Amino acid sequence: MPSQNIWILLTWGPDGWIDDIAYGALVTIALALATLPIGLTIGFFVAWAKQSEEPSLRLAANIYTTVFRGLPELVTLFLFFFGVPILLQHLVRYFQPDATIDVNSFVAGMIVLSLIFSSYASEVFLSAFRAIPKGQYEGGYAIGLSNWLTMRKVILPQLLRIAFPGLENCWLSLLKDTSLVSVVGLAETLRNAYTAARVTKHAFLFYGVAAMVFLGLAVVSSFATSAILRSLGRREAQR
Amino acid sequence: MSITAAMVERPPPRARGWPRSRVIGYAMVGFWILFGLGIVSYLIFAWNADFFAKYAPAYLKGLQTTLLLVCISMVLGAILSVPVAYGRMSANRFLSGLAYCYVYFFRGTPLLVQTYLVYYGLGSFRAELGALGTYLPVVSDWFQIAPHVSVPAGVTIEWFTLWDFFKDAFNCGVFAFALNTAAYQAEILRGAIESVPRGQWEGAASLGLHKLQTLRKIILPQALIVALRPYGNELILMVKASAIVAIITVYDLMGQAKLAFANSFDIQAYIWVALVYLVMVEILRHGVEWIERRITIHLKR
Numbered sequence: 001m002p003s004q005n006i007w008i009l010l011t012w013g014p015d016g017w018i019d020d021i022a023y024g025a026l027v028t029i030a031l032a033l034a035t036l037p038i039g040l041t042i043g044f045f046v047a048w049a050k051q052s053e054e055p056s057l058r059l060a061a062n063i064y065t066t067v068f069r070g071l072p073e074l075v076t077l078f079l080f081f082f083g084v085p086i087l088l089q090h091l092v093r094y095f096q097p098d099a100t101i102d103v104n105s106f107v108a109g110m111i112v113l114s115l116i117f118s119s120y121a122s123e124v125f126l127s128a129f130r131a132i133p134k135g136q137y138e139g140g141y142a143i144g145l146s147n148w149l150t151m152r153k154v155i156l157p158q159l160l161r162i163a164f165p166g167l168e169n170c171w172l173s174l175l176k177d178t179s180l181v182s183v184v185g186l187a188e189t190l191r192n193a194y195t196a197a198r199v200t201k202h203a204f205l206f207y208g209v210a211a212m213v214f215l216g217l218a219v220v221s222s223f224a225t226s227a228i229l230r231s232l233g234r235r236e237a238q239r
Numbered sequence: 240m241s242i243t244a245a246m247v248e249r250p251p252p253r254a255r256g257w258p259r260s261r262v263i264g265y266a267m268v269g270f271w272i273l274f275g276l277g278i279v280s281y282l283i284f285a286w287n288a289d290f291f292a293k294y295a296p297a298y299l300k301g302l303q304t305t306l307l308l309v310c311i312s313m314v315l316g317a318i319l320s321v322p323v324a325y326g327r328m329s330a331n332r333f334l335s336g337l338a339y340c341y342v343y344f345f346r347g348t349p350l351l352v353q354t355y356l357v358y359y360g361l362g363s364f365r366a367e368l369g370a371l372g373t374y375l376p377v378v379s380d381w382f383q384i385a386p387h388v389s390v391p392a393g394v395t396i397e398w399f400t401l402w403d404f405f406k407d408a409f410n411c412g413v414f415a416f417a418l419n420t421a422a423y424q425a426e427i428l429r430g431a432i433e434s435v436p437r438g439q440w441e442g443a444a445s446l447g448l449h450k451l452q453t454l455r456k457i458i459l460p461q462a463l464i465v466a467l468r469p470y471g472n473e474l475i476l477m478v479k480a481s482a483i484v485a486i487i488t489v490y491d492l493m494g495q496a497k498l499a500f501a502n503s504f505d506i507q508a509y510i511w512v513a514l515v516y517l518v519m520v521e522i523l524r525h526g527v528e529w530i531e532r533r534i535t536i537h538l539k540r
Contacts, residue, residue: 047266056264063271070520072482074493076511083506172347179349183486190352197359204360209347211356218347 009200009208017196017206024192025213031109031178031188036171038114043121048151050122051129061122068119073180076116081108081184109181117174124166128159161232168225175217189213278510286508294499294508302515303317308484308491312413323425328432336437338425341485345422350480353419358411358487365402372400412484416477423473431466432458434523464534471527475520482516492516 003079011017068076085101092099132155140150182191191209197203314370326338361368380393404410435458443453485494492512499508 042304049267052260052264054258054260054264056268056396057260058264060264060267060271067517070479070517070524071513072479072493072516074482074485075496075509075516078497078500079506079509079513082500082509159302179351180483182351190349190355194355202363204356204363207352207356207360211344211352214348214352215344 004134006202006205009196009202010203017192017200018209020192020196021189021206021209021213022191023188025217027106027138027186028175028178028213029217031106031113031181031186032171032175034110035113035117035174035178038110039170039174040119040167042114042118044125046118046122047125047129050126065119065122068115073116073177074183075114077108077180077184078114080112081105084108105181105186106185108184109178109186112179113174113177116177117170120173121167124163124170125159127166128163129155130163132158164225164229164232168219168221171217171221171225176214176223179214241319257305262365282507282510285505287482287505290499292509294495294503297490297495297499298492298515301490301492304489304494305478305481305491308409308412308416308489309474310479312416312420313477315413315417316424319417319421320424322426323421324428324432327429333372335380342422342425345419346426350415350419351483351486352485354412354415354487357405357415358408360409361405368405369400369402372398372403375399405494408484408487408489412481412489416481416484419480420473420477423476424470427466427469427473428462430469430514431462434465435461464538467531467534468527471523471531475523478519478523479516 008015008018012022046061046064049057050065052058071079078224081103085103088101089099092101136154136158137150140154145153177186178192181196185191189210193206197206200206294347323338323341323438326334327342329338374396376394377397378391378393379395381389382392383389405414438451439457439461443457448456481491482493484491485497488494490498492515496508496512500506
């Protein structure tokens with residue numbers, strides 16, 4: 001039965017749970033930040049493939065987004081978390097018969113979230129690609145830049161600027177999706193709130209705290225992105 | 240309007256030989272083919288008639304639960320989204336602030352947290368919820384008029400409390416999902432209504448239509464065309480998100496897969512479920528695209 005004073009539970013230290021939840025919040029942020037560069041890179045290349053003139057590249061990229069946007073995040077996570085160890089075990093046992101393989105839940109979460117994030121980000125990048133006129137590429141080639149250099153020096157800076165608001169949405173849903181990794185045992189915000197709720201029986205309190213953590217992260221990221229947008233030299237109220 | 244041949248920009252001729260993009264493209268497609276073949280051959284290799292006989296009916300039942308959950312929460316969410324959207328567009332500071340907070344909370348926190356908050360969190364208020372209740376009629380007796388067809392024959396009045404509602408995981412799932420999707424749908428509705436030009440309201444007003452008539456006959460038909468695609472996306476997101484309720488012990492499609500995996504340690508439990516979800520989402524996506532093509536035919540030139 002709930003008996004302890006909730007104000008003691010909400011302190012930092014051995015009796016309180018706030019330190020555990022703060023640590024969980026750090027894991028949440030670390031997971032999201034570790035996913036971001038991988039997801040952005042894959043997403044960019046998938047979008048590049050999607051607007052390529054080569055049909056086979058387009059097909060491969062479309063299969064990628066269809067699969068990872070169509071599967072529920074939880075199913076992808078479970079398939080990866082339970083499936084990959086089995087697969088690796090079969091491979092490794094050819095060399096070392098008594099090996100067992102465990103997938104670290106942080107790494108599994110990072111890979112799965114990258115796959116999901118990149119398939120959504122690729123749609124954002126694709127529409128940004130379509131907003132860049134052809135003349136930009138032609139200009140790049142005309143002054144003798146290679147394919148890759150045109151992409152990096154001419155297209156990419158414009159692309160990021162156009163894609164930024166869409167990527168912000170992808171980032172916010174990435175932050176929220178990190179909570180799913182708690183299901184495979186990663187000690188992030190929600191998992192620690194779950195533990196706290198189990199031990200203290202103050203379930204509403206601690207899930208409320210977890211919700212506030214996620215809300216806080218969303219608020220902080222919206223401040224950060226609007227600062228970045230300003231520094232990119234764009235006003236919010238364009239249109 | 241005639242398009243002359245000179246105006247049509249022809250696509251550049253296909254590159255010949257093996258440029259780098261083609262090599263990469265073929266390699267990637269080859270990878271996907273191998274991957275698909277791998278999964279298919281695994282499913283054939285691991286084909287287990289017992290597994291199928293045992294779990295296929297359970298999966299069907301799970302699919303039913305998933306669809307029921309999604310349908311009920313989409314409809315409840317749509318109903319709830321109307322006052323929220325009204326609040327968001329209202330000139331009243333208090334109303335619009337309240338609606339903004341509602342939308343911000345439900346869009347800013349993970350659905351999993353919201354589901355936990357309802358399922359585990361409301362358990363903290365068990366005594367309070369148990370005190371609030373109402374009398375509801377319950378069918379206590381059925382009269383069979385034909386095989387598989389029964390009509391209610393007797394009704395008793397029973398006392399139901401809110402706790403009776405919230406102690407069931409499925410109800411909690413529906414509750415959390417309906418609140419969540421209401422926030423998203425309110426934004427869709429608001430965006431669609433605001434996308435209709437102001438002149439349409441003014442034109443209707445000058446014809447002497449009152450507000451509700453204008454909304455029903457002039458604004459909504461135009462707004463819903465805009466809203467169709469976002470609504471379709473929301474439906475797809477709900478189908479995908481519904482897998483979450485498996486964690487709070489609802490035996491939906493994902494829940495049945497979890498159960499099957501826990502009993503058999505056979506990864507095909509999840510592969511089959513993944514295929515079902517993929518097929519479901521693809522059907523919905525193409526269905527929405529088809530409807531959109533049909534209802535925008537008059538806008539095409």
